[in-house]
Amino acid sequence: MIIEQKLVAALRGHKMKITPQRRFIFQALERGMYRHPTAEDIFRDVRQTLPDISLTTVYNTLRELVGMGLLRQVDLGEGMTRFDPNTDLHHHLLCMRCGRLEDIYIRFPCIALPADQTQGFTVTNHQVIFEGICPDCQIQPA
Amino acid sequence: MIIEQKLVAALRGHKMKITPQRRFIFQALERGMYRHPTAEDIFRDVRQTLPDISLTTVYNTLRELVGMGLLRQVDLGEGMTRFDPNTDLHHHLLCMRCGRLEDIYIRFPCIALPADQTQGFTVTNHQVIFEGICPDCQIQPA
DNA sequence: TATCCAGGTTGTAATGATTACAAATTAGAG
């Protein structure tokens, strides 16, 4: 229940209604923390308790949460967007074979663009994606 | 013509045919170097000299080039895949507003995962994406 | 607490990038 306070506060702050759908979607995200689910993953999860929720609502809500800064969007080249309820600054480690995505909590102080290499851009942030093969997939045949 | 040697060699090595379509697609990629075009971009470009080329062939060829290592795939969250004929190790700087994508040629030596943080993964490589606003977009209203 | 409506939800249709497929064409070996 305490976790939900974050959601309730954000919704109130944006004058948005607190609906069961939004609650359950947020809960599913928190429960699946660190798992970087897709919209479809969340849909399947929430359906177990709210069987009539629509996929559209899941997409809408995820978009809203991203807009409110409660959720981060992670786009790798997998054909579908993944979501990250962990909004702390962190990087990622991706299994190229099965798509498993883990959080990396190291700060790399050397990552910075010298002023003469920004090509005039205003740089706001950066992310590192490590690529490799996860332990499970290392066992597999191919 | 010298540039094409790379393509010809690769195609021969893989026992694949050297077709005008493949030539022109490769040329378009080289000409648009550093521009990170989409399949559609390449299609439009090649069409000017090969008006009857099909979009399917462009997609097929791009996939082949990636497979042969002559082309790199860059996936940001823009809804379409972009391609990078620059296969040197490098990072990227992305304009969050217009999608402009520039190459960054700095090596960051501090980026490395300590063995106790790989979670059992075999890490093969990593990429850094800097996000910001390009000079053109900084001028624009919103 | 009963009323009311702006905002929310839903099912379905539309979109847009990419892939599958089968018929027609062609590179290039012999």
Added chain:
DNA sequence: CTCTAATTTGTAATCATTACAACCTGGATA
């Protein structure tokens, strides 16, 4: 030059996501 397997092409199918319009409801108000 012939022949065939590889390639190209046009079109249909796929798949994630978004648009839309009818219906529903949270919560402000009295």
